[in-house]
Amino acid sequence: MNKKMIGLTASLALFLAACGSEGTSEESTTGSESVSVGVVSEVEVEVWENVKERLADDGVDLTIEQFGDYVQPNLAVQSGDIDLNAFQHVAYLESFNEDNDGDLTPIGFTYVSPLGLYSDRVTDYKDLADGAEIAIPNDVTNGGRALLLLQSLGLITLDEAAGTEATLSDISENPKNLVITEIDAAQTARTLPDVDAAVINTNFATDSGLNPSQDALFLDTDNISEVNEIYKNVIATRSEDAENETYLKVVQAYQTEETAALLEEATSGNDVPAWD
CATH class of the missing domain: 3.40.190.10 (Periplasmic binding protein-like II)
Structure with missing residues (x-):
């Protein structure tokens, strides 16, 4: 901090x-x-x-x-x-x-409020294919939190110096060659039909009819001790x-x-x- x-x-x-x-x-x-x-x-x-x-x-x-x-x-x-x-x-x-x-x-x-990873195409984040596209919020803070979420799942590795405001340029390892697309946070839920997965804020998830505790592949609050x-x-x-x-x-x-x-x-x- x-x-x-x-x-x-x-x-x-x-x-x-x-x-x-x-x-x-x-x-x-x-x-x-x-x-x-x-x-x-x-x-x-x-x-x-x-x-x-x-x-x-x-x-x-x-x-x-x-x-x-x-x-x-x-x-x-x-x-x-x-x-x-x-x-x-x-x-x-x-x-x-x-x-x-x-x-x-x-x-x-x-x-x-938890940040969650959602998908209409897979039921387990481990099943995301090589080259899968993941949408994340494009603002610095929610985008950084989204990247930290993906790192916690082992999907990417971030530069240790990136902190909570990590950006795409801070990705040091991307073993699945994921395509990470930044869009407005309010639009992330709407992209689900078009991408392999999306990181969505809870308010936009619930407004779109999703139930985070039931529909998310992972919520960052599942490990609350890691939520800054x-x-x-x-x-x-x-x-x-x-x-x-x-x-x-x-x-x-x-x-x-x-x-x-x-x-x-x-x-x-x-x-x-x-x-x-």
Whole structure:
């Protein structure tokens, strides 16, 4: 974990400890405090609708906006169009900040979502033929995690110095001469009919009708000890708003046993709460 990542993780603990500090929340015409959150899957909407109901009892009016990719929710928070988002892990957040001169920061953990290898053509990853094509996400963080998944299966070997942001150029051994194709993460599930296998994020897998625990050839959370903390998903906002009292109320409303039960039901146990 690099120094900036350590700083992000440390700042998260600091911001969570600031729940009693004064915020700059906006009040609606009904007297409730209005907050908007961006998500990137139907499952997320389902869980957050429940959180919204509980927040209403605490005087917070939550608006949920669903996006279709991993870029727009961060741009929307950065521009001030929405207040929070909840769709990404820490590694992706750091990469976005670096690439977009962003200042977004995590204010609470949500869950760990597995990354899975899926196929319509084989039932065991060991049966992938020489020259098989595998689709992976094309963003640095999810792509790097996908390559680490393939390495854990012995399908490729990565340069030891590559770390969590490995790219195709870091592949040092590829004994099966696999053709690894990078595409937008939101499109990976749709490629299954056209490739031998695909590495797919859980939200896009479930939105396409796949059940990760039943349909994946392998989930990287099958060996949870090897899943780096930077792959924990978070609620994020602008750094200047990290101590906003109302936003921290949203975090507290999310981090409950009720939400954990909803995640269990909505994701068939695939998403694991990460706030404990």
